[in-house]
Amino acid sequence: MPEMQTTSTITQLRKIISTARKVEGKIGFVPTMGALHQGHISLVHEARKHCDYVVVSIFVNPMQFGPNEDFHRYPRPLQDDLKLCLDAGVDLVFHPTVEEMYPAGFATSVEVNGLTDHLCGKSRPGHFKGVTTVVMKLFGQVQPDLAFFGQKDAQQALVIRKMATDLDLPLGIVICPTLREKDGLAMSSRNRYLSSEERSNAPAIYEALCQIESEIRSKKHSSCIPYREELLARLRSIPGAVVDYAEIVDAGSLEFTPEMRGEKLVAVAIRLGTTRLIDNILVNTSA
Ligand code: AMP
Numbered sequence: 001m002p003e004m005q006t007t008s009t010i011t012q013l014r015k016i017i018s019t020a021r022k023v024e025g026k027i028g029f030v031p032t033m034g035a036l037h038q039g040h041i042s043l044v045h046e047a048r049k050h051c052d053y054v055v056v057s058i059f060v061n062p063m064q065f066g067p068n069e070d071f072h073r074y075p076r077p078l079q080d081d082l083k084l085c086l087d088a089g090v091d092l093v094f095h096p097t098v099e100e101m102y103p104a105g106f107a108t109s110v111e112v113n114g115l116t117d118h119l120c121g122k123s124r125p126g127h128f129k130g131v132t133t134v135v136m137k138l139f140g141q142v143q144p145d146l147a148f149f150g151q152k153d154a155q156q157a158l159v160i161r162k163m164a165t166d167l168d169l170p171l172g173i174v175i176c177p178t179l180r181e182k183d184g185l186a187m188s189s190r191n192r193y194l195s196s197e198e199r200s201n202a203p204a205i206y207e208a209l210c211q212i213e214s215e216i217r218s219k220k221h222s223s224c225i226p227y228r229e230e231l232l233a234r235l236r237s238i239p240g241a242v243v244d245y246a247e248i249v250d251a252g253s254l255e256f257t258p259e260m261r262g263e264k265l266v267a268v269a270i271r272l273g274t275t276r277l278i279d280n281i282l283v284n285t286s287a
Contacts, residue, residue: 003086004082004085004086004090004091004092004093005091005092005093006082006092006093006094006095007092007093007094007095008094008095008096008097008100009096009100010096010100010141013092013094013141013142014141016092017055017092017142017143020053020091020092021053021143024052024053024091025051025052025053026050026051026052026053026145026146027051027052027053027055027142027143027144027145027146028047028048028050028051028053028054028055028144028145028146028147028148029047029054029055029056029057029138029139029142029144029146029147029148030043030044030047030054030055030056030057030147030148031056031057031059031134031135031138031147031149032056032057032058032059033058033059033060033061033074033189034058034059034060034075034076034077034078034081034095034189035074035075035076035077035081035189035192036058036080036081036084036085036189037179037187037188037189037191038179038187039150039152039178039179039186039187039188040056040084040150041084041088042150042176042177042179043148043149043150043176044056044085044088044089044090044148045088046148046174046176047146047148047174048088048089050146050174051144051145051146053091053092054089054090054091054092055090055091055092055093055094055142055144056085056090056092056093056094057093057094057095057096057138057142058078058081058093058094058095059094059095059096059101059134059138060074060076061101061130061131061134062098062102062130063102063109063129063130063133063134064126064127064128064129064130064131064134065127065130066124066125066126066127069124070190070193070274073193074189075189075192078095081093094138094141094142101134101137108133109129109132109133110129110132110133110136110163110167111128111129111132112128112132112159112162112163112166114253115155115158115159115162115253115254116128116129116155116159118155118247118249118254118255118256119155119245119247119249119254119267119269120155120156120269120278121155122245123244123245123269128155128156128159131156131159131160132159132160132163135147135160135163136163136167139164139169139171143171144171145171145172146171146172146173146174147160147171147172147173147174148174148176149173149174149175149176150175150176150177150178150179151175151176151177151178151280151282152178152179152186152187152188152278152279152280153278154265154267154280154282155254155267157173157175158252158254160173161173161175178279178280180206181203183203184203184206184207184210185199185202185203185205185206186205186206186277186278186279188277188278190275190276190277191275191277193273193274193275194272194273194275195273197239197240198240198272198273198275201238201239201240201241201272202272202277204234204235204238204241205235205238205241205268205270205277205279206279207234208231208234208235208238208268209231209266209268209279209280209281210281211234212227212230212231212234212248212266213266213281213283215227215230216260216264216266216283216285217283217287219260221260222259222260223258223259223260224248224256224257224258224259224260224264225258227248227260228246228247228248231246231248231266231268232246235268235270238270238272240272240273241270241271241272242270242271243268243269243270243271244268244269244270244271244276245267245268245269246267246268247265247266247267247268248264248265248266249264249265249267250262250263250264250265251263251264251265251282260285261285261286262284262285262286263282263283263284263285264282264283264284264285265280265281265282265283266280266281266282266283267279267280268280
């Protein structure tokens with residue numbers, strides 16, 4: 001096999017992968033929207049550990065962006081991304097055009113109900129339908145043995161795992177920990193939108209999550225509600241921040257139940273200027 005191959009067509013992708021499956025073995029897949037950072041690369045490293053051949057896709061999927069969201073301004077530094085993939089030991093990068101993925105007449109979608117009623121599903125209508133549709137297509141194209149997703153997008157990972165289970169897809173979903181900058185800010189392609197002032201305020205999001213985690217661990221309250229109030233107050237005190245949501249929900253179902261029981265996902269979405277950032281932590285309340 002050559003060092004790293006790239007393709008933008010589904011036909012060529014299939015050809016390369018059918019050979020790789022025979023010659024190399026287990027196929028690992030990391031779907032991304034590009035503007036890669038070390039968070040993405042940590043998924044590649046995880047894929048390398050478990051698989052013989054690693055495929056990364058780079059596709060800014062129009063179907064998962066709302067009409068007033070950042071589809072057009074989303075960064076697309078393809079050459080930098082290819083260099084990062086090469087350095088990380090990726091075998092194949094698939095970077096299709098919108099026309100390749102959604103040819104004229106495309107009319108199918110995949111939707112997961114229930115899990116998508118909460119968190120980002122509430123504030124970004126149609127977003128997860130776009131995600132599950134494109135990921136289902138990518139799974140059909142790549143046919144990986146294992147696919148790797150980040151805990152950073154906790155709801156997305158759960159929704160995709162549910163889709164894979166419900167549709168009996170013959171692959172495993174691996175959820176990998178969130179990689180952070182030294183100051184705690186979760187790595188994100190959108191961090192590059194932040195002004196220097198916004199960037200210096202952004203670490204307060206993770207600080208607020210950590211403070212709530214230590215309060216939950218001290219078992220001060222038996223209900224989520226006071227913790228959530230405090231989380232909201234801390235997030236609202238970040239200069240320039242507008243809170244989209246701050247929720248403490250069941251880590252499996254994403255449902256809100258007030259009792260502090262089982263594993264909870266503390267999940268937030270914040271706007272700093274024109275940039276929407278998400279972050280979350282998992283807290284096991286019985287630990
Ligand atoms: P994106 O390019 O933002 O669609 O992300 C592609 C994949 O990388 C998704 O599974 C994300 O959850 C994951 N990811 C993004 N940021 C991070 C991070 N900071 N740490 C770990 N995984 C991440």
